[in-house]
Amino acid sequence: MRALQPVAALFVAKLIVDEVVRLAGLADRPESLGDWIAAGLLDRIALLLLAEFALAVVADLLGRVVTFTESLLTERVSIVSSVRLMEHAATLDLQTFEDADFQNRLERARRQTSGRMTLLSQIFAQVQDLVTVASLVVGLLAYAPWLILLLALALVPGFLGEFHFNAESYRLAYATTPERRELDYVRQTAASVETAKEVRIFGLDDFLVARYRALSARFFADNRALALRRASWGALFTALGTIGYYAAYAAIVWRTVAGPFSVGDLSFLAGSFLRLRGLLEGLLASFSSTAGQALYLNDLFSFFAVRPGIAAPAAPVPVPRPIHGGFVFEDVGFRYPGSERWAVRHLSFTLRAGEVLALVGENGAGKTTLVKLLARLYDPTEGRILLDGRDLREHDPAALRAEIGVIFQDFVRYNMSAGENIAVGRIEAREDRTRIETAAARSLADGVVARLPEGYEQMVGKRFTNGVELSGGEWQKIAIARAYMREAQVLILDEPTAALDARAEVEVFERFRDLSAGRTAVLISHRFSSVRMADRILVLADGRVEASGTHDDLVGRPGRYAELFALQAQGYR
Numbered sequence: 001m002r003a004l005q006p007v008a009a010l011f012v013a014k015l016i017v018d019e020v021v022r023l024a025g026l027a028d029r030p031e032s033l034g035d036w037i038a039a040g041l042l043d044r045i046a047l048l049l050l051a052e053f054a055l056a057v058v059a060d061l062l063g064r065v066v067t068f069t070e071s072l073l074t075e076r077v078s079i080v081s082s083v084r085l086m087e088h089a090a091t092l093d094l095q096t097f098e099d100a101d102f103q104n105r106l107e108r109a110r111r112q113t114s115g116r117m118t119l120l121s122q123i124f125a126q127v128q129d130l131v132t133v134a135s136l137v138v139g140l141l142a143y144a145p146w147l148i149l150l151l152a153l154a155l156v157p158g159f160l161g162e163f164h165f166n167a168e169s170y171r172l173a174y175a176t177t178p179e180r181r182e183l184d185y186v187r188q189t190a191a192s193v194e195t196a197k198e199v200r201i202f203g204l205d206d207f208l209v210a211r212y213r214a215l216s217a218r219f220f221a222d223n224r225a226l227a228l229r230r231a232s233w234g235a236l237f238t239a240l241g242t243i244g245y246y247a248a249y250a251a252i253v254w255r256t257v258a259g260p261f262s263v264g265d266l267s268f269l270a271g272s273f274l275r276l277r278g279l280l281e282g283l284l285a286s287f288s289s290t291a292g293q294a295l296y297l298n299d300l301f302s303f304f305a306v307r308p309g310i311a312a313p314a315a316p317v318p319v320p321r322p323i324h325g326g327f328v329f330e331d332v333g334f335r336y337p338g339s340e341r342w343a344v345r346h347l348s349f350t351l352r353a354g355e356v357l358a359l360v361g362e363n364g365a366g367k368t369t370l371v372k373l374l375a376r377l378y379d380p381t382e383g384r385i386l387l388d389g390r391d392l393r394e395h396d397p398a399a400l401r402a403e404i405g406v407i408f409q410d411f412v413r414y415n416m417s418a419g420e421n422i423a424v425g426r427i428e429a430r431e432d433r434t435r436i437e438t439a440a441a442r443s444l445a446d447g448v449v450a451r452l453p454e455g456y457e458q459m460v461g462k463r464f465t466n467g468v469e470l471s472g473g474e475w476q477k478i479a480i481a482r483a484y485m486r487e488a489q490v491l492i493l494d495e496p497t498a499a500l501d502a503r504a505e506v507e508v509f510e511r512f513r514d515l516s517a518g519r520t521a522v523l524i525s526h527r528f529s530s531v532r533m534a535d536r537i538l539v540l541a542d543g544r545v546e547a548s549g550t551h552d553d554l555v556g557r558p559g560r561y562a563e564l565f566a567l568q569a570q571g572y573r
């Protein structure tokens with residue numbers, strides 16, 4: 001209905017002009033307005049004006065309804081697609097995530113969810129415009145069909161131009177995704193709470209700003225070149241369209257002068273024509289931009305098409321509860337994707353059910369990698385890992401991870417409440433305050449929470465209002481509570497205790513050993529005071545097991561362990 005308003009308004013306007021011309025040409029004209037009205041001469045024109053007014057009001061109201069619906073729809077599409085994006089991202093494995101190409105893809109997809117979702121409202125508007133065009137065309141057809149052909153022809157070059165430049169700007173955006181990511185990274189680094197301290201100490205601001213400038217200058221140059229070409233060609237093509245329009249206009253004027261058209265016809269035709277030109281131009285442009293948007297949409301779908309490399313088999317083996325034998329690494333080798341080096345190789349050992357195993361080794365020896373393989377964040381490149389005799393690949397990774405609680409050295413500091421920061425260990429139980437408090441007590445986090453003004457409700461981290469920042473060791477106590485919150489069969493602490501003071505670390509590990517009674521536990525630490533509490537110690541070097549035994553065994557024989565132990569002990573003498 002809104003689409004038909006323009007042609008209706010134009011037609012009424014034509015009737016008004018014709019009526020005015022008729023009245024102006026009357027032989028016997030009354031003197032005053034009152035006389036005009038009394039004679040009933042103005043009745044028709046008053047009615048027409050009223051109709052025109054009503055049409056204007058209705059058009060405005062309908063316009064508002066459409067804009068309102070459109071904005072809501074766009075918002076919803078953006079929410080729904082963001083949710084889908086998060087859900088899909090969650091299904092993908094770490095290996096996929098660490099791939100730079102994948103991150104480009106993710107970035108492109110992310111851009112589609114934020115603000116780019118105008119496709120829908122565009123299509124909306126197009127349908128409406130099409131109906132308007134059709135109605136105007138029908139009107140015009142009655143008078144001068146050849147004019148429409150002329151108009152259409154004049155617009156073709158402009159349309160092709162638009163189409164071409166849309167495709168080109170998509171190509172540019174696609175090709176520059178890595179640089180854009182870098183640009184975002186630099187901006188983020190230069191201006192975020194997390195980096196503020198170091199940026200100031202090292203005075204990195206000028207360096208970062210200069211890097212941002214240099215990167216964005218390249219962007220700017222590319223974009224400017226494209227915009228310039230687009231504008232020049234656009235001007236040329238529009239000029240063609242304008243020539244077509246004025247040629248048609250001249251023809252109509254001539255036919256009005258020559259006789260066949262009335263002045264009302266002239267106003268209707270000129271008006272329709274002007275609208276039609278604007279509409280067609282807009283339509284063609286929006287068609288080509290819809291095609292452009294569809295290209296971008298492709299980014300979103302190509303992201304959804306990424307499949308996880310680590311997926312559950314069709315018929316997964318249930319994870320044993322309780323675990324009887326334990327984990328067996330059989331000649332396991334692993335290379336990170338894109339890396340030539342073996343992070344671990346010929347790794348063979350058993351993690352027995354119920355034991356506390358410590359991993360020691362120098363930096364880069366492969367301790368964290370081993371843990372990641374155990375939790376099936378990656379699959380081994382060669383060899384296999386068995387759980388109670390079944391290959392880890394036969395299990396559903398999600399079910400397996402539910403039985404394993406790992407706290408990594410680079411655990412995440414969530415800008416959420418202290419309670420939630422602990423609850424992430426078993427997020428389904430986030431309402432279970434007793435469980436959270438018990439976990440906190442076990443990891444010594446209860447003392448940290450007790451000092452917070454709002455206790456478990458206290459927002460921690462500096463990002464949001466009222467956030468309280470914790471010290472490194474306090475954060476670690478909170479993070480370790482996650483492991484207890486989890487109540488998993490296998491507990492792994494990958495060096496999250498480095499920032500604990502000596503007393504706290506001893507206490508944390510003693511509790512860890514006591515509390516993991518009956519559970520399988522792995523701990524990684526560089527401090528021998530903690531490591532010695534383990535039932536068994538595995539010494540890793542260059543990605544393989546160099547020695548294993550109890551602390552007393554290992555100290556008693558010459559080797560890396562005794563050497564490292566002596567080095568550390570020396571420091572304390």
Ligand SMILES: Nc1ncnc2c1ncn2[C@@H]1O[C@H](COP(=O)(O)OP(=O)(O)OP(=O)(O)O)[C@@H](O)[C@H]1O
Nearest residue numbers: 098336339343361362363364365366367368369370
């Ligand atoms: N995500 C990754 N992608 C590529 N290579 C990696 C990745 N993580 C680790 N590496 C490489 O794998 C090797 C083993 O790393 P790993 O983190 O397992 O060592 P680590 O024994 O835990 O060391 P640290 O004591 O320093 O924590 C290192 O040489 C490292 O460069």
